[in-house]
Every structure is written in C-alpha cells, then in structure tokens.
Amino acid sequence: MKFAYLSAEDAQRLSADLRSVEAGITHILSLHTAPILEAHQMYSRRTACLSGYVFGHPSLGDSREIMTSQLMYMDTEVGIARTINRWYRLAAEPEPKDSSSAGLAEATWEKKEPSELETRPTDGVVVISGIGNDTTADGKRVEKEFAKFKLRPLPLPGMPDLTTVRAQLIAEFPYAVAVVDNVLEGLVGRPNVHLKPTVLLGAPGSGKTRFARRLTEELRAPCELISCGGLSDSAIGGTARRWSSGEPSLPVMAVREHECAGPVVILDEIEKIGAGRNNGNVHDVLIGLFEPETSRRWHDPYLEAHCDLSRVSWLMTANSLEPVPAALRDRCRILPFPNPGADQLPLFATRILQRLYIETGHDPRWATPLEGFELDALASFWTGGSIRKLERLVEVLREARERARRRQ
Numbered sequence: 001m002k003f004a005y006l007s008a009e010d011a012q013r014l015s016a017d018l019r020s021v022e023a024g025i026t027h028i029l030s031l032h033t034a035p036i037l038e039a040h041q042m043y044s045r046r047t048a049c050l051s052g053y054v055f056g057h058p059s060l061g062d063s064r065e066i067m068t069s070q071l072m073y074m075d076t077e078v079g080i081a082r083t084i085n086r087w088y089r090l091a092a093e094p095e096p097k098d099s100s101s102a103g104l105a106e107a108t109w110e111k112k113e114p115s116e117l118e119t120r121p122t123d124g125v126v127v128i129s130g131i132g133n134d135t136t137a138d139g140k141r142v143e144k145e146f147a148k149f150k151l152r153p154l155p156l157p158g159m160p161d162l163t164t165v166r167a168q169l170i171a172e173f174p175y176a177v178a179v180v181d182n183v184l185e186g187l188v189g190r191p192n193v194h195l196k197p198t199v200l201l202g203a204p205g206s207g208k209t210r211f212a213r214r215l216t217e218e219l220r221a222p223c224e225l226i227s228c229g230g231l232s233d234s235a236i237g238g239t240a241r242r243w244s245s246g247e248p249s250l251p252v253m254a255v256r257e258h259e260c261a262g263p264v265v266i267l268d269e270i271e272k273i274g275a276g277r278n279n280g281n282v283h284d285v286l287i288g289l290f291e292p293e294t295s296r297r298w299h300d301p302y303l304e305a306h307c308d309l310s311r312v313s314w315l316m317t318a319n320s321l322e323p324v325p326a327a328l329r330d331r332c333r334i335l336p337f338p339n340p341g342a343d344q345l346p347l348f349a350t351r352i353l354q355r356l357y358i359e360t361g362h363d364p365r366w367a368t369p370l371e372g373f374e375l376d377a378l379a380s381f382w383t384g385g386s387i388r389k390l391e392r393l394v395e396v397l398r399e400a401r402e403r404a405r406r407r408q
Contacts, residue, residue, distance in 0.1 A: 011072075048070065048071040049067055049068045049069065049070055049071050049083070050067070050068045050071055050074075050081060050083070050088065051066065051067045051068070052066070052091075053066075054066050067191060068081075068083045068088070069083045069084040070083060070084050070189075071083055072084060074090075076090060079091075124152075124153025124154050124155050124156070124261060125153060125154060125156060125261040125262075125308060125311055126151055126152065126153050126154070126308065127149065127154055127252075127255050127261050127307050127308050127309065128146055128149045128150050128151075128152075128252075128303065128305070128307055129150070129151060129305065129306065129307075129308075130150060130151075130305050131143045131146060131150065131303055131304070131305055132303060132304030132305040133304050138241045138242065139241075139304070141241075142241055142302065142303060142304075146256070146303065149255075149256060149259075153261075154255065154259060154260055154261040155259075155260055155261065156192040156193070156194075156260070156261050156262040156311055157192060157193040157219065157220060157221040157222070157260065157262050158191070158192060158193070158220075159187060159190055159191060159192060159193055159219075160193075160218070160219060160220055162184050162187060162188060164218075165184065165218045165219060166180055166181070166184055168218050169211075169214065169215065169218060172214060173207060173211055173214075174344060174347070175338050175339070175340045175341060175344055176207075176211060176337060176338060178338075179200070179211070179335050179336075179337055179338075182335055183195070183198065183215065183335070187219075192262060192311075193219045193220075193221045193262065193264075193313070194262055194311060194313055195264065195313035195314070195315060196313075196332075196333055197290045197314040197315075197316070197331055197332040197333065198314070198315050198316065198332060198333045198334075198335060199270070199316045199317070199318050199321070199329075199332045199333070199334045199335065200212060200315070200316065200317045200318070200335055200337045201317075201318050201319075201320075201321060201334055201335065201336055201337060202317075202319070202336065202337030202338065202339070203319065203339055203385065203386065204319050204386060204388070205385065205386025205387050205388040205389060206337055206338065206339045206340070206385075206386065206387065207337075207340065207387050208317040208337045209225075209266070209268050209317050211337070212225075212266045212268075212315050212317060213225060213266065215315070216264045216266070216315070219264075221260075221262065221263065221264050221313070222254075222257075222258035222260050222263045222264070223263060223264040223265070223266055223315075224250070224253075224254045224257070224263060224264075224265050224266065225266045225268060226250065226265065226266065226267050226268065227268050227269065228267050228268060228269050228270050228271075228272045228273045228282075229269065229272045231272075231273050231274065231282050236249065236250045236282050236285050236286070237249045237250070237282075237285035237288070237289070237301070238250075238252065238300045238301045238302045238303075239301060239302060240301045240302065241301070241302050241304070246301075246302055247302055248300055248302040248303060249285075249298070249300050249301075249302070249307075249309075250265060251263070251265060251289065251298075251309045251312045252300055252302075252303070252307055252309070254312065255309075255312070261308075261311045261312075262311035262312060262313065263312060263313070264312075264313040264314075264315055265312060265313070265314055265315070266315045266316070266317070267286075267314070267315075267316040267317070268316075268317050269317055269318060269319060270316045270317070270318050270324060271318050271319060271320050271321065271322070271323045271324055272323075273323075273324075283324070283325050283327075283328050286314075286328060287327055287328055287331060289309065289312070289314070290314060290328075290331040290332070291331070292310050295308075295309045295310045295312070296308055296309075296310040316332070317337075321334070339384055339385045339386075340384060340385070340387060341384045342379065342382070342383045342384040344384075345375065345378060345379055345382065345390075346370070346375060348387060348390060349370055349375065349378055349390065349394055350369070350370060352387075352390065352391050352394040353370065353394050353397070353398060356394065356395060356398050357398070374397060377397070378390070378393055378394070378397065381393055
C-alpha cells in the first residue's frame with residue numbers, strides 16, 4: 001500500500017509559502033485570490049499516524065510503544081514511512097483480520113467530521129516495570145504494595161474538545177484570555193493531555209491556583225495540588241524504604257492514587273520551597289523530574305527501581321521567581337498571570353456571593369442580584385487586583401444583608 005498526504009509538488013509549494021512568511025515577504029503570495037473564512041475557530045481533528053513498537057529512535061527507548069507525528073508518506077512494499085519529524089523503516093506488516101474492514105479503516109480516517117473533536121488516546125504506559133531488592137523483607141512489602149501496578153499499562157488522559165475547554169475557562173477567567181490560549185495552544189493536535197512544565201506568575205490573590213485547578217478539571221486530567229510552604233527537603237523525590245518514614249516520590253504517589261500514567265501535579269507557590277540542603281534539595285529533584293530523559297528512567301528510592309514518569313505534567317504558581325534557581329526557571333514555560341480589573345466586579349461579586357451562600361448551607365437562589373448601590377459600595381473599596389480582598393468585601397456585604405433580613 002502507498003499513501004501520500006501531499007504530492008511532491010504540493011509540498012514544494014507549501015514549503016515556499018512558509019519560507020516567504022518566515023522571511024516577512026507576503027506580497028508575492030496569492031493572498032488576494034485566497035478564499036475568506038468567516039467565524040473561524042481552531043479545531044483539532046484526527047490525522048493519519050502510525051503506532052507500534054519503536055527500536056533505534058534517537059530519543060525514545062527501545063521496545064517502547066509510540067504514536068508518531070502526522071504521517072506524510074508511506075510505502076509498505078518498500079517498508080518506509082515519513083512523518084512530519086522523521087523517516088521510519090517498517091517491519092513486516094501484520095495481516096489484517098478482515099480485508100473488508102481493513103479497507104474501510106483506510107478509507108474513512110480522513111472522512112471524519114470536524115465536529116468529532118475528542119482525540120482517541122494512546123494505549124497505556126507502563127510506569128513501574130519492577131521492584132528492586134524484592135527478596136528482602138522490605139522489598140516483599142513494597143512488591144505487595146505495588147503488585148497491581150507492576151508491568152501494568154496505565155491509561156493517559158485523552159484530549160477533550162479544546163474549543164469547549166477554552167470557552168469555559170474564558171467565561172470564568174475573562175481577564176486571562178492570553179494565558180488560556182497559551183496553555184491550550186500546546187495541546188492542539190495531541191492525542192493525550194500533557195503539559196510542559198509551566199509556571200503561572202502573578203500577584204497574590206489573582207486567581208492563579210484556582211485557574212490551575214479548573215484547567216485540569218476541564219481537561220479531565222487527574223491532579224494533585226501541593227502547597228510548597230514547608231517543602232524543605234527532597235521528600236518530593238521519594239524516601240528510602242529502610243526509613244520508617246519511607247514513601248515513594250510525589251509523582252509515583254499521584255500515579256498510584258489515580259491509576260493514571262499522566263496525572264497533573266500542581267505545585268502552589270514554588271517560591272516558598274526551602275533552599276536548605278541538609279536532606280537534599282527540592283529544586284534539584286524537580287530539575288530531574290522536568291527533564292524528559294531523566295524522568296523517563298526516574299530512580300525511585302522507595303521502589304529501588306526505575307519508573308517512567310515522563311508523562312506526568314507539572315503546573316506551578318508563583319508570586320515571585322526571585323527565590324527560584326535559574327536552572328529550574330530555564331526548564332519551565334513562564335506565563336504572566338494578570339490581575340482581574342475593576343470591569344469584572346459585577347461578574348466576580350455575583351459568583352462569590354452565590355458561593356458564600358452555598359458554603360453557609362443556604363440555597364444559592366438566596367443570593368439575589370446585587371443592587372446598584374451595593375456594587376457602588378464594593379467598587380469604592382475594590383478597584384481590581386486581589387480576588388481574596390473582594391471575597392472579604394462580599395462576605396461583609398452578605399452579613400449586612402442577613403442582618404437587614406432578620407430585622408424585617
């Protein structure tokens with residue numbers, strides 16, 4: 001079978017157009033005759049790719065099951081395939097179970113409607129391949145503890161409809177559109193959710209932590225939220241089993257808790273991580289966990305074996321980056337997180353009021369719409385900035401409402 005996503009002539013034209021755009025030469029392009037696309041949105045859709053077990057890959061280990069980037073050319077008779085990134089040599093092709101069904105799969109992959117936005121996730125990933133020193137008493141205990149995870153492929157979070165995710169996040173964080181787009185842009189076209197190490201940098205009370213949590217919820221990815229205050233040693237990287245306080249590394253515990261190879265770990269306020277080195281240093285551990293090659297063969301001191309933690313995502317918040325070492329910053333994508341403005345007061349005040357009524361055990365319908373004079377009173381004290389300050393003001397307003405209601 002032969003397959004070509006583009007003809008050589010089409011590929012040459014595409015290459016020439018992209019080179020012109022990169023060089024800033026757009027006047028030679030046939031833009032004046034290009035069709036106009038109204039109400040345009042970015043969508044993700046299924047594209048042809050290859051899956052299988054790879055050997056001799058420059059960055060992936062042998063025998064690893066992978067899904068390639070988009071397939072551009074394939075000739076199964078010659079045994080070659082070209083993806084966007086590289087050439088592959090094809091091993092003997094397995095015989096299809098049913099020739100009619102094989103032909104159907106070949107014919108229909110590109111006929112999927114754009115509305116089918118949720119991408120099929122890849123097969124599972126084996127995180128824990130074995131337990132070290134499993135003949136000792138402690139080793140047998142750990143072997144029993146992780147028996148259900150040993151050599152078991154664990155699922156990865158599949159990619160949801162990113163258009164829906166974007167709409168929901170912008171509705172909740174209208175002042176952070178740029179952050180939403182920046183985070184989601186790196187997920188377009190991927191089969192599974194995986195975020196590069198990202199730091200949300202902003203003022204206290206700007207909503208960074210809530211945004212991080214809501215992002216993982218909308219992506220339907222399991223997450224662990226860890227406050228960095230008090231993290232002063234390398235316990236995040238695991239503790240040897242010989243100690244009474246021995247425990248696996250934080251990402252291994254997240255994998256075990258959610259039975260997922262790609263959970264999201266949210267580190268809240270990373271600038272509060274201690275810099276002492278008496279029992280190791282958290283920054284040094286994180287640098288190793290952020291590196292793809294190191295995390296793919298992360299040695300967990302509790303398991304005394306290597307684990308594949310390369311699919312774990314890391315999302316962090318910070319009020320300041322001054323205490324964070326440059327080596328750690330260099331391995332992260334840093335996104336400035338803005339403060340909400342005064343123009344969002346009616347939206348946030350209403351939501352906060354409804355939440356306060358729910359937290360006090362009342363029907364949220366008791367949170368009648370804010371009157372004009374109430375909004376004016378709030379606006380005189382809150383001109384944007386910390387949402388926590390606005391929450392305190394709305395709480396005072398709610399209490400005043402309740403006192404007035406009891407006097408009636």
